[in-house]
Amino acid sequence: MIQIRLHNTLTNDLQPLVPVHPGEVRIYTCGPTVYASAHIGNFRTFMFQDVLRRFLKSQGLRVLQVMNVTDVDDRIIQSAAAAGIGIREYTDKYIRAFVEDIDALHIQMPEELVRATDHIEDMVALIEKLQAKGLTYTSEGSIYFRIAKFPAYGRLSKIDVAGMQAGARVDVDQYEKDDARDFALWKAPKPGEHFWETRIGPGRPGWHIECSAMAMKYLGDTLDIHTGGVDLAFPHHENEIAQSEGATGKQFVRTWLHAEHLIIEGQKMSKSLGNFYTLRDLFARGHKPSTIRYLLLSVPYRRQLNFTEEGIVQARNSTERLRNFVTRLKTAQFPPGSNAENEKRIEKAENDFDAGLADDINTAMALAAVFDLVRDINTSMDRGTFLQQDAPRAVAAMEKFDDVLALLADDDDERLAKLGFSPQKARMAAAEVEALIEERQAAKKRRDFKRADEIRQKFADSGILLEDAKDGSVRWKYK
RNA sequence: GGCGCGGUCGCCAAGUGGUAAGGCAAAGGUCUGCAAAACCUUUAUCGGCGGUUCGAUCCCGCCCCGCGCCUCCA
Known part of the structure; x- marks a missing residue:
C-alpha cells in the first residue's frame, strides 16, 4: 500500500x-x-x-x-x-x-x-x-487547569508562555485565575444561567x-x-x-x-465587511453545491483559499469538464476491441492520483492527474484509438477518483431542492425533450433549418444544452 | 515583538538543484447547414538583492509585499 x-x-x-x-x-x-x-x-x-x-x-x-x-x-x-x-x-x-x-x-x-x-x-x-x-485549582467555584x-x-x-504572561493582551475574564495562562475546565454558574449540578459542583x-x-x-x-x-x-x-x-x-x-483559512476576495471574512457567507447564501445566488465543493477542495488545505467570484466560475467550468468527459465515455460509440495503451494510461492516472493525495492530501496534484487523463483519453477518442473495452475501464477509474472527489453525480438540483431552493427555470420533461429532438433531427434531414433552429432556440430558452455529436446523435442535458 | 502560511502564465494552482504539472480564461483549429456544445493545439523563467553551486524557481542570508494566529474564532 x-x-x-x-x-x-x-x-x-x-x-x-x-x-x-x-x-x-x-x-x-x-x-x-x-x-x-x-x-x-x-x-x-x-x-x-x-x-x-x-x-x-x-x-x-x-x-x-x-x-x-x-x-x-x-x-x-x-x-x-x-x-x-x-x-x-x-x-x-x-x-x-x-x-x-x-x-x-x-x-x-x-x-x-x-x-x-x-x-x-x-x-x-x-x-x-x-x-x-x-x-487544577478552584477559584470562586470555577475549576482551572494550572499550566x-x-x-x-x-x-x-x-x-512562548512566558511572553504571554508578560504580554498586555491577556484574557481578562470575569473569573479569578492564579495565572493569566490558566484556562477554565469548569465554570461556576452566573445568576440565572443554565448550569449542571455535578460532583464537582454546579456549573458548565x-x-x-x-x-x-x-x-x-x-x-x-x-x-x-x-x-x-x-x-x-x-x-x-x-x-x-x-x-x-x-x-x-x-x-x-x-x-x-x-x-488554513479561507478569505474572501483577498480579505478576511467578517460580518462588518459584509463578505460573510453561509452556504445557503451562495445557493441563493445560484451557485451549485458541486461548484462550491470543487472550489473548496481544489486548493490544498495548507494554503489559504481565496474565495472569489472568478474562482466560482472556474470551479463550475472545471466540474463541467469532468462531467462531460464521463458522459462522453458512457454514451459515445467506439470501435470494438481494447487498446493496451489506454489501459496503461489509466493506470498511470490512478497511481498519480493516489500519490498526490498520499503527499499530504495534495488535491491540486490529484486533480492534475485526473485532468491529464481526461485530455489524453479525449485525444485517443478523437483519433479513434479508444476502443469499446476501454470505456468501462476508464469509467471505473473516474468513479474511483470520485470516491474521493464526489463531484461527478449530477444531483445539484436535487440537493438544492432538499434545502428548499427550486431550479430557476421550470424543467421541460425529458420525454418532451426527446420528442423535440427527434422532430429537430427530422427537420434537419429535410433541410428545414428554420424549424430546426426554432427548436434549438426553444431548448436554449428552457435551459437545455444540446450537443450534436460527430456520429449524428444528439446528447442533451439541463444547464 | 513572537509564531505560522504565502508571493510561480490574465486568474486559480502544482512542482523540482539541471532550464516550469493541471484547471479557468484567451487565441487558433476540428466538427457543423450555420451555430452552440464538445474536443485538440498554443501561451510563463518562478517578488527583489546577494551568496553557495558547474548549474537555483527550488539551498542559505537580507529585504519588500499579502494573509493569519498570539483574546472568542474553521
Missing part, C-alpha cells in the same frame, strides 16, 4: 501515517459551535477532512472519525436566553442545518457526531482525574474540556489524527493536549492537521 505522509503541526514536518490500530485510522475533528449557521470558511475545513477520510477509505483503511458539536458556550447561553428557549432547543435547529449543509456538499457524516451537552458526565470524570493529579504544572505546554503552537464545562473528554471516550487515549482550523491550534488544541496528557500521561494525538 502507498505510504501516506501528512504534515504534523506538532513537529512541523511531513510524517508517515502509522495508525495506532493497524488498518484503522482514528480521527477527531473539531466541529461547529452551533450558535448560528456555519459559514463558508467552516466548510473549507470540513471539506478538507472529508477528502482526508475519503482518501483513507479509498486506500482500504477503516476510518473512525468523531466530530464534536459545541452546543454550550457563552454565546449560546445568551442567545438562547434572549430567545426565551432552552439551549437544547436553541441549538437543535443549527445542528439540523449543519447536517443538511454538509450533506448538500457531499461531505460524509463522521461515524460519530457528538454533542457536548450529552457528555457532561465524561467531562466531570476527566476533571476529577486532573484534580486527583493536582493539576505551570504541565511543562510541555506550548509545544504544539510554539507559543469550559470549551476545551469537551474535546478531550469526547475524543478519548470514543477513540482511546491516543488518537491518530486530530484536525481543525489553524486558529484552533492555540489555545484550544494546546489546552486539549494539556488536559488529555495531564490526565493519562500518554501522548494524546500523533498527528495534528490544521487547515
Whole structure:
C-alpha cells in the first residue's frame, strides 16, 4: 500500500501515517459551535477532512472519525436566553442545518457526531482525574487547569508562555485565575444561567474540556489524527493536549492537521465587511453545491483559499469538464476491441492520483492527474484509438477518483431542492425533450433549418444544452 | 515583538538543484447547414538583492509585499 505522509503541526514536518490500530485510522475533528449557521470558511475545513477520510477509505483503511458539536458556550447561553428557549432547543435547529449543509456538499457524516451537552458526565470524570493529579485549582467555584504544572505546554503552537504572561493582551475574564495562562475546565454558574449540578459542583464545562473528554471516550487515549482550523491550534488544541496528557500521561494525538483559512476576495471574512457567507447564501445566488465543493477542495488545505467570484466560475467550468468527459465515455460509440495503451494510461492516472493525495492530501496534484487523463483519453477518442473495452475501464477509474472527489453525480438540483431552493427555470420533461429532438433531427434531414433552429432556440430558452455529436446523435442535458 | 502560511502564465494552482504539472480564461483549429456544445493545439523563467553551486524557481542570508494566529474564532 502507498505510504501516506501528512504534515504534523506538532513537529512541523511531513510524517508517515502509522495508525495506532493497524488498518484503522482514528480521527477527531473539531466541529461547529452551533450558535448560528456555519459559514463558508467552516466548510473549507470540513471539506478538507472529508477528502482526508475519503482518501483513507479509498486506500482500504477503516476510518473512525468523531466530530464534536459545541452546543454550550457563552454565546449560546445568551442567545438562547434572549430567545426565551432552552439551549437544547436553541441549538437543535443549527445542528439540523449543519447536517443538511454538509450533506448538500457531499461531505460524509463522521461515524460519530457528538454533542457536548450529552457528555457532561465524561467531562466531570476527566476533571476529577486532573484534580486527583493536582493539576487544577478552584477559584470562586470555577475549576482551572494550572499550566505551570504541565511543562510541555506550548509545544504544539510554539507559543512562548512566558511572553504571554508578560504580554498586555491577556484574557481578562470575569473569573479569578492564579495565572493569566490558566484556562477554565469548569465554570461556576452566573445568576440565572443554565448550569449542571455535578460532583464537582454546579456549573458548565469550559470549551476545551469537551474535546478531550469526547475524543478519548470514543477513540482511546491516543488518537491518530486530530484536525481543525489553524486558529484552533492555540489555545484550544494546546489546552486539549494539556488536559488529555495531564490526565493519562500518554501522548494524546500523533498527528495534528490544521487547515488554513479561507478569505474572501483577498480579505478576511467578517460580518462588518459584509463578505460573510453561509452556504445557503451562495445557493441563493445560484451557485451549485458541486461548484462550491470543487472550489473548496481544489486548493490544498495548507494554503489559504481565496474565495472569489472568478474562482466560482472556474470551479463550475472545471466540474463541467469532468462531467462531460464521463458522459462522453458512457454514451459515445467506439470501435470494438481494447487498446493496451489506454489501459496503461489509466493506470498511470490512478497511481498519480493516489500519490498526490498520499503527499499530504495534495488535491491540486490529484486533480492534475485526473485532468491529464481526461485530455489524453479525449485525444485517443478523437483519433479513434479508444476502443469499446476501454470505456468501462476508464469509467471505473473516474468513479474511483470520485470516491474521493464526489463531484461527478449530477444531483445539484436535487440537493438544492432538499434545502428548499427550486431550479430557476421550470424543467421541460425529458420525454418532451426527446420528442423535440427527434422532430429537430427530422427537420434537419429535410433541410428545414428554420424549424430546426426554432427548436434549438426553444431548448436554449428552457435551459437545455444540446450537443450534436460527430456520429449524428444528439446528447442533451439541463444547464 | 513572537509564531505560522504565502508571493510561480490574465486568474486559480502544482512542482523540482539541471532550464516550469493541471484547471479557468484567451487565441487558433476540428466538427457543423450555420451555430452552440464538445474536443485538440498554443501561451510563463518562478517578488527583489546577494551568496553557495558547474548549474537555483527550488539551498542559505537580507529585504519588500499579502494573509493569519498570539483574546472568542474553521
